Each structure stands twice: as structure tokens, then as C-alpha cells.
Amino acid sequence: MTRMHLMWFCAFSPHAGFGLDGWAGPRTTGYEWTRPELWQDMAVALERAKFDLIMLGDSLAVPGTYQGRMDAYLRYAEHVPFHDPGPLVAIMAAATRRIGLAATLSTTFYPPFLLARLMTTLDHVSRGRIAWNAGCPRCAGGEERRKWTGGGGAENGGSVNWAFMRPLCGLHALTAVDGTAAGDAFCAALVVSLLQGRERGEALARACAAGASAASRPGAQPSLPTAAKLEEILAR
16 A cells, blocks of 8 residues: 655745635635634644644745736735744644644755754754755845845845854855755755765765855756766865
8 A cells, every 4th residue: 555645835824824825715814824823723633634744835025026026915915924934833833743844944044053053942842843944935036136135135146155154064155146946955965975975074065065056056957066066166
């Protein structure tokens, strides 16, 4: 018999949680989506239904696809707002015992130490049920993206250099172009390096270099670094 795993995907938002984009029906609207009890009730129900994981996505900016502006999205609350999934995971963990809980957290705006500390804390309070979606939450593009970040952030081509982490994983400053697939590149390089028998410190350094390389190029699969590119970054 084939074993099937069930995952529930949502976000701490009326857009991808309890709102107009949820189940179509007369009771879809009217939820107080910020109430902790609502999310705890959802988590308990999914655990009772034998789901394996609740995955919380995220979005860090107001989109500007329609007419190249944010106006319509803000006026009609479409794709906004999104709250931080980290605290919500802790709230759901307190009401459940078995189900896994995954949060999408961006390495663009969470410094490495704070992100590691947060995930460690959540791992403890959930009794080992926490997972991190190491992806890049959707961000605004073009001119609207520059307005949102104030013209100087990593999401609009700024340079990111967490210098205080350099002794731990040898990070290098690169120009961030597109964070898509950066988390995938990091995880893939980390797993491959460990499978090759490399020490943990070296594996982490290679993973950081792979993620940085992916973030410095547009696209998903085309941005993934080759082995030669990885060695080039590490040699700097």
C-alpha cells in the first residue's frame, strides 16, 4: 500500500488563510483571521484528520503587477496583509501534539543569527515539530519594490554582507538580484557537501556560497550555481 502524506498550505493572512481566497461558500467571509483561537482550532482539526504538516507561506511586499501599481492591492486587500508566521507557529504548537509546523522565513530580512535563534526556540517549544521553508517569500518588483525598500535593500539590488557571520560560514558580499531558489541552492549544497563527507563548517560555507550565487542571478533553475561557480566564490 502506498503511504500518502498530507500537508495543509496557508499563510497568516486573509488572502491565503481565512478569506476570499479560501473555501468558496456563504461562511467564507467574516473570519477574524488574526485571532489565535481560530488558528489553534484549525491546527487541532488538521491533526485530528491525520495531516502530517501545516505549511505557512509568506509575502514581504505589496505586489504591483496590476497596472504596475500597488493601489488596487491596497484598496481591496488583495494579497495583503501578511503577518509573520513565526509567532503563529508557536501558538499552534501549544494546542497540538503531533502535527508538523513549517514557517517561511526570509534570509533577506532575518539576519542569520536571529533566524537561527528563532528556529531553535520554535524547535524547543514545538518539541521538535518545527520546519523552515528556506525559500524566498514573494516580494514586489521594479519601481514599487524600490519604493518599498527605501531604495537601498537587498531586494532591489543592494549589497548584503553579514560580516559578523563571516567567521562561522565565510560569507561574501554579493549583489542581490533575485532571491528565488536561493534557499533551494543552500539546502542542496549543504546536503551534497555532507554526503561527500565534508566537515560541517565546510558544508555550511559551501551552502552559503551556493545560496548567495543563486540570489545574485535572476530566475530559479538558471540561477543555480555549477560546481565551478561554487569553487570560484569560495576562492574569493
